[in-house]
Amino acid sequence: MQTTDIFDGIKEAFLPESDYKPYKLWMPKRVVITPDALKESYGQELYERITGHGLHVEIMKNNRITGLRGATERETYKIAKNTLAIVNAPPSTFNLRPIPPSADWQFHLAEGCPAHCQYCYLAGSLSGPPAIRVFANLPSILNNLHRFERLNQHTTFEASCYTDPLSLEHLTGGLEKTIKFFGEKENSYLRFVTKFDAIQPLLNIPHNGHTRFRISLNAEPVAKRLEGGTASVPARIKALRKLAQPKEAGGGNYPIGIVLAPIMPIPDWKEHYTSLFDQLSANLDFNCDLTFELISHRFTPGSKDVLMEWYPNTSLEMDEASRATKTNKFGGTKYVYTKEVMKELKTFFEQQIAMRFPQASILYWT
Template structure:
């Protein structure tokens, strides 16, 4: 085992040492080893520590903004109190320097008014709401590239209480789950991780724990949804959630996760965290993304699905879903990503892709139809065979 350039351990089996299900007779910790090789023990959760934290005056006027500052103080993290609500001092002399400064900065701010009006977020959920914007990870295919304006500073929203209170008017509305017979059992769904990774920030803010508690106390058919590439679930295990929160873990095969997902938790650790939450009664999910037709992709993704099957083995009343998302890019995201990661090996060759237009006319490049058909049929067949309890929510 050796660390790669991103500090991620490589050359080890994609297997996970997980706790036994509650009904195991021995009561001992029995590792599942369905794959070849000795399963490594999940390491302590990886936590991001920003180099610079700033707070705007408007954020400090909010109760949750002050809670975040107090939380950071207990972690020994100093907060710089800005004189105005405008962020400054982020840009460097080069694009790379600006990127480095921004990715190491946490800003405590108030959400812009535009974010308070919820937008549909098909095919994932009825509505999207945001508790933060930006992510400290270094994924070379970053979904946020080209979607957010300015340097990629991570902003956390201090007006949490107002954001959560404003969700009630959207219950029973929407078209993705609320009025879809196939997914109506999920209730009105609210996606809270479109522009961030909750577990990357939770130890700093406590925002998503409060959101889980809010949804648990909501006497209505509603569901909070978020996805993550981290594994720090300690504060969620044992938390009353009433089954109203589905946590999905974004996973990929080793050539992608080990080479293109810098700063994240290892996939075995994510799967161990998924199991812990599933044993605690949470609905859980897989976000397999971005799917890529790499050389030997069937073997690589087969290994991943085998590790997932091992991780959920024996979980009683398992509620598991899968969202299957293939890699795509836009001209804008390609330009941003090449600026951030000039030596990336990520394939973004327009001549190898099919050109498509989004809902608002935006150009995107996806895999050709034959490739998409082959990928989709393989994943649907293998998931049905290896994880028969898993429901596929969508393919895109």
Template sequence: MTAVLSPIAPAPTRLWTPSRVLVTRSAAERPHGQRVLARLEAAGVSDVELLPGDRLPSLRGDGDRAAFMAAKDTMALVVPPPSKRRLQPIPPSADFRLDLAEGCPAHCQYCYLAGSLSGPPVTRVFADLDEVLDGLDAYVGRGAVTSGSLERGGEGTTFEASCYTDPLAIEHLTGGLARMVEHFGTHEWPGPVQLRATTKFDDVAGLLDLPHGGRTRLRFSVNATSVDRRFEGATAKVPARLRALAAVAAAGYPVGLTVAPIMPVEGWRAEYGDLLDAVAAALPADADLTVECITHRFTPGSKETLLDWYPRTKLDMDEARRTTKRGKYGSVKHVYPRETMTELRGWFEAALAERLPRAQLLYWT
């Protein structure tokens, strides 16, 4: 019998080491919290403070910028309130949001978390992961995005692990994504399920040999070269992400592209065309590939926060060049005008059909 060789894992190009870690008392008592503490020690993280209670100290600095920089370099290991265990829908991505953390160490100047999470952007890792996983059976078959839908019913009940974090960015410190992959791959579920995670990082070595059972779709957030270079700080660059994409596809994972946020930069057709060509060259011919296309948008609140965080940004957030969309509860979002959206969508749909004909486009937004 011929031995099956494991895919070769690319060496990670970006690993985050927090300068400070805060650990609440309840988090330190949880099994997952203890596993994270062991990983922090193995990674050589020296400033780990075990707190006497469950309240984090104030993380505000001398000004908004100081608070931001301190928070971005801080990890907190906590137990979230019980309400967090009641999973919420997350259209158009998945049936339910499954958070193993909130916050991200990357410095993307368009960061959507700026409009979603309040306070200093500490990366909060949740220590109750085991309890959360044990409660997932009750959600199977109850979703409204993929469960039972005509277009995406084949995905089963879907759980999105990267709504408020990049799970691979912190995986070397937490092991949380691997724990989730193993649970989804080996658990006796009452119906078909899928774990979904997207990332801008490339440290996939610890995932390649896991018993994933084809129940985890690993997606890589990719963009045009100029967008990646200008606006996606402290991430693995797109070529490194594509090497990681190829490795997990070779390990039998269903994979995906999250092309986001799409921007009509100068020469965008050529840049995005080169990106799709690079994906086609990297992937095995039989890869199970999905694509999600998300155009750039911002809110008044996220714009204000991002300009505080990145005051020198060249990101285009000129409301005069956008169309305003209003939600049913009065929320405001600035998106590209209809003509621009139509042009972008038409080009992407044609380019995907030509360059990645086996890929399934899940949605455009």
């Protein structure tokens, strides 16, 4: 189905949640492919797959993607978020970077995401118009990973630093290839996180326990107000249950993870997050391999500037005066909650998890 308006997803996010309505799969308005990408076997596969969805794929004259800029930043955002570009990842991406505390290394199947989260962490990480770029040289990207494997030790690879890979899977099939690839590895493990729910095609593929499928969740008011174009929270929880269920019950038998992010002390936050935990307890009522990652909201001066251009009317709180500052190792500043607020939040979340999911581990709080 063709997306007719950039805010279709946002309207969807405001529907009542009682119906568990699955997310409408994203269809870009414009798809382009570069000549180099088309030379790749996976590039040709993408071309076939996407035209098979009834979308026209424009072949560019050279390897530069043009036509992404509008008259204003808002216009540029709108054009870019409706564009899928099939390109080759540049050579620099083959030199992997560590990504603590989430994993040993990060690598990328794509960059950009069709959703409209008003706190989106990509605002601080990617530059230029936020078009969605899928990498046609995926086989080379995967074959490069062995260079970073630790000898006779588990090595973890994170694939969602610059994208939400499930949001694109119906168009790319790249996640399926990647999960299968890791399924054949001895000591390498894949991790990624999503706010989408189209998991069905991935339930029966041979992951061999080497993929931790994580779902990002939040309190209902945060998701409804700030996470435009994503699957609803109940739909994500339903997907999580299915992913973790054993094969006999029709599930995917995946190790799963819950990423609670970004945690925000909104009015009545204890009540809203308790209600989220209630839903989780009701749906994960069986033994499963479960981890939690707890990430409080933060922003940088740079990410705030970009987000204010993308979402000028946002109600997201980014008030420097009410925050504490942290300096990273490169001298950059980020705004986090004050020590007192952090302590209260951390205590609450740790207690809830210990009480409801004593078998689960909390990987980190930040």
